[in-house]
Amino acid sequence: MSKPKILIDCDPGHDDLVAILFAAKHLDLVGVTTVHGNNTLENTTRNGLISLELGKLDDVPLAKGCAEPLAQVQLEVAAGHGKSGLDGAEVPEPARKPIDQHAVDFIIAMAEKHKEELILATIGPETNIAMALKREPRLKRWLREITVMGGSTTTGNFTPAAEFNIACDVEAAWTVFESGVPLRMVGLNITRVTGFDEADIARLRASRKRAAAVIADLMEFYLGRTRAAYGLKVATMHDVCAVIPYVYPDLITYLHTSARIETAGAYTRGMTVCDLRHPSGSAAPLLRNRTEPNALVAVDVKSRELIDKVLDTLIEYD
Amino acid sequence: MTKFLIDCDPGHDDAIAILYAAYHLDVVGITTVFGNQTVEKTTYNTLRVLTLAGLDIPVARGCGRPIIGAAPLGDDAHGKTGLDGVDLPEPDRAPVGAHAVDFIIETAQAHRGALQLVAIGAQTNVALALRREPRLAGWLAGISIMGGTAGVGSLKPMACVNVLSDPEAAHIVFSSGVPIRWIGYETTRTVLMTLDDIARLRTGGRVARMMAEIAAWYRERQLAVNGIDGAPMHDSCTLAPFIRPGLIRYEPVPLAVELAEGLARGMTIVDRRPIPPGTRLSSVTPKAPANVEMAVAVDRPALIRDIVDTLLTY
Numbered sequence: 130m131s132k133p134k135i136l137i138d139c140d141p142g143h144d145d146l147v148a149i150l151f152a153a154k155h156l157d158l159v160g161v162t163t164v165h166g167n168n169t170l171e172n173t174t175r176n177g178l179i180s181l182e183l184g185k186l187d188d189v190p191l192a193k194g195c196a197e198p199l200a201q202v203q204l205e206v207a208a209g210h211g212k213s214g215l216d217g218a219e220v221p222e223p224a225r226k227p228i229d230q231h232a233v234d235f236i237i238a239m240a241e242k243h244k245e246e247l248i249l250a251t252i253g254p255e256t257n258i259a260m261a262l263k264r265e266p267r268l269k270r271w272l273r274e275i276t277v278m279g280g281s282t283t284t285g286n287f288t289p290a291a292e293f294n295i296a297c298d299v300e301a302a303w304t305v306f307e308s309g310v311p312l313r314m315v316g317l318n319i320t321r322v323t324g325f326d327e328a329d330i331a332r333l334r335a336s337r338k339r340a341a342a343v344i345a346d347l348m349e350f351y352l353g354r355t356r357a358a359y360g361l362k363v364a365t366m367h368d369v370c371a372v373i374p375y376v377y378p379d380l381i382t383y384l385h386t387s388a389r390i391e392t393a394g395a396y397t398r399g400m401t402v403c404d405l406r407h408p409s410g411s412a413a414p415l416l417r418n419r420t421e422p423n424a425l426v427a428v429d430v431k432s433r434e435l436i437d438k439v440l441d442t443l444i445e446y447d
Numbered sequence: 448m449t450k451f452l453i454d455c456d457p458g459h460d461d462a463i464a465i466l467y468a469a470y471h472l473d474v475v476g477i478t479t480v481f482g483n484q485t486v487e488k489t490t491y492n493t494l495r496v497l498t499l500a501g502l503d504i505p506v507a508r509g510c511g512r513p514i515i516g517a518a519p520l521g522d523d524a525h526g527k528t529g530l531d532g533v534d535l536p537e538p539d540r541a542p543v544g545a546h547a548v549d550f551i552i553e554t555a556q557a558h559r560g561a562l563q564l565v566a567i568g569a570q571t572n573v574a575l576a577l578r579r580e581p582r583l584a585g586w587l588a589g590i591s592i593m594g595g596t597a598g599v600g601s602l603k604p605m606a607c608v609n610v611l612s613d614p615e616a617a618h619i620v621f622s623s624g625v626p627i628r629w630i631g632y633e634t635t636r637t638v639l640m641t642l643d644d645i646a647r648l649r650t651g652g653r654v655a656r657m658m659a660e661i662a663a664w665y666r667e668r669q670l671a672v673n674g675i676d677g678a679p680m681h682d683s684c685t686l687a688p689f690i691r692p693g694l695i696r697y698e699p700v701p702l703a704v705e706l707a708e709g710l711a712r713g714m715t716i717v718d719r720r721p722i723p724p725g726t727r728l729s730s731v732t733p734k735a736p737a738n739v740e741m742a743v744a745v746d747r748p749a750l751i752r753d754i755v756d757t758l759l760t761y
Contacts, residue, residue, distance in 0.1 A: 204729075204730065205729030205730055206729065206730065207730045208728040208729065208730045208731060209730075282598075283597075283598060283719075284717075284718075284719045284720055285720070286720060286731065287730060287731065287732060288732045289701070289703075289716050289717065289718035289719070289720060289732075289734075290711070290714075290716050293730060357723070357726075358722070358726060358728055358730075358731065359720070359721065359722055359731070360720070360721035360722045360723045360726075361721065387604065389710055390710075391709050391710045391711045392709065393707045393708060393709030393710075393711075394705055394707045394709050394710075394711045395703075395705065395706065395707050396703045396705050396711075396716040397705045397707075397709070397710075397711035397714060397716060400710075400711055402604055402605055402710045402711060403604060403605070404604035404605075405598070405599040405604070405605075406599055406600065406601075406604060406673065406674075407673060407674035416672065416673075417519075417523065417602050417603070418602060418603045418604065419604075
């Protein structure tokens with residue numbers, strides 16, 4: 130059987146870089162598209178190209194996407210990734226350029242080319258995906274699945290209720306979550322506790338590989354930031370969690386249920402309202418205010434095993 | 448000595464909470480409100496519970512509707528009467544003449560600085576009392592609240608009946624400045640009276656046996672509606688810190704009630720982000736000051752044992 134095909138829409142970002150390198154080793158990475166979010170589109174595009182060059186992924190095209198959210202005010206850049214969006218390592222400016230096609234058109238073209246086969250990973254704000262779904266109504270039938278890093282079943286990070294990727298473009302997230310495409314959502318409840326500590330970074334360095342050394346520098350910076358800014362214990366590997374299930378299906382546990390985007394709300398705009406009541410069994414029909422399941426929502430993770438698999442993969446790069 | 452006033456909507460777990468409180472604490476009054484059922488039914492149920500146990504506590508009937516809009520009742524969990532599954536005696540007493548809102552104010556004034564309010568239904572009475580008498584917030588020693596959730600919900604995916612019943616009232620109470628102990632549904636739904644506990648209650652006197660029937664019916668219904676195998680003692684959790692200090696651990700958190708119309712209306716939003724104090728970042732909204740002590744851990748077996756032991760003394 131051939132490898133699953135995946136397209137990653139992202140805003141690199143330290144953890145985005147890891148997600149790209151992890152996906153490229155295990156899956157058929159048909160392309161990378163960039164979007165505003167962790168940093169400006171210019172910087173996330175540059176950082177996407179750096180990620181591809183670091184992994185010598187010369188055959189993976191990169192298309193530049195939307196610089197702004199659909200409707201709302203643009204949020205400030207994320208604190209965790211530094212000024213460039215990928216601070217912490219000395220890396221040369223990328224020699225490669227993005228392809229001429231816009232990300233929205235590229236997503237549609239790839240989905241049409243790989244009908245019912247393509248997994249679309251959205252690990253930044255969902256602006257490009259929402260635009261593509263509106264631009265090409267058939268896209269929702271062409272996609273195999275959309276895998277989302279975003280939201281939370283518990284606490285957010287941008288606000289108490291909302292996670293940053295969703296908060297960056299709430300209307301886009303709503304569009305994606307209501308699209309009818311099979312969704313897989315991994316949120317902060319999982320990713321907040323899944324990341325690299327000092328020992329993991331030391332393991333990257335000890336490999337004496339060129340790419341791993343650069344990644345170690347990046348992660349050291351990122352670990353410092355996630356601790357200082359967010360009070361977290363690890364350099365959170367949010368984005369790779371959206372890719373993991375296609376390689377190691379047993380590391381994250383999902384619940385098939387309803388996950389909806391709150392677009393109103395004085396305190397809750399951008400929240401992923403997930404129904405963690407009892408969606409299966411005889412009890413379900415008695416539950417009130419139930420909506421149709423639209424997503425596999427991640428509810429449990431084997432963090433240590435997951436991170437070890439990611440490290441194993443990163444060390445494979447020269 | 449601290450006095451207690453319970454504002455409630457019995458309700459199976461309310462009935463048990465009343466008896467748990469009355470044995471250990473100086474309960475100077477009970478006020479009723481809609482929620483698990485209409486206020487007519489919750490008042491009738493309160494009177495029946497007090498009659499059963501021979502408890503001489505004044506009851507004042509309160510509000511039957513939320514401040515704004517229509518009230519979703521929690522009748523799926525408590526049945527048509529609000530206390531289905533048991534044949535309690537007819538009341539041998541009537542409510543006092545005063546409305547619950549006035550009764551709360553008068554009681555707080557009489558016991559200035561010494562009254563703990565225990566709010567375990569919709570918070571309409573408490574909110575209106577706070578608005579009616581601005582000095583009330585200063586008179587109360589505290590409010591112990593069951594309602595809302597910081598996780599899984601009951602009537603809605605991430606919202607629970609006591610706050611959903613009257614979100615505006617909950618907002619008034621949570622922002623009142625009164626010291627608040629808060630326990631959410633995500634925690635109370637795990638404090639369960641099991642079949643073994645119910646069997647133990649059945650070995651007791653008339654009151655304990657009636658409470659066993661209440662718990663048994665409630666467990667059956669919880670299993671059918673929520674997939675929970677046990678009778679959750681939501682409301683008794685609010686009393687534990689006064690009866691058995693140490694069984695519940697609390698942490699200060701900011702809590703806000705979502706009032707906007709949308710998926711999240713009626714949700715309690717707790718800020719448990721671990722962001723270090725003083726952090727000022729563009730991509731992280733600042734943390735509001737803590738306004739409640741949130742229950743974060745419960746010694747479940749010890750609390751359930753204490754409730755069962757108490758009911759067996761009746």
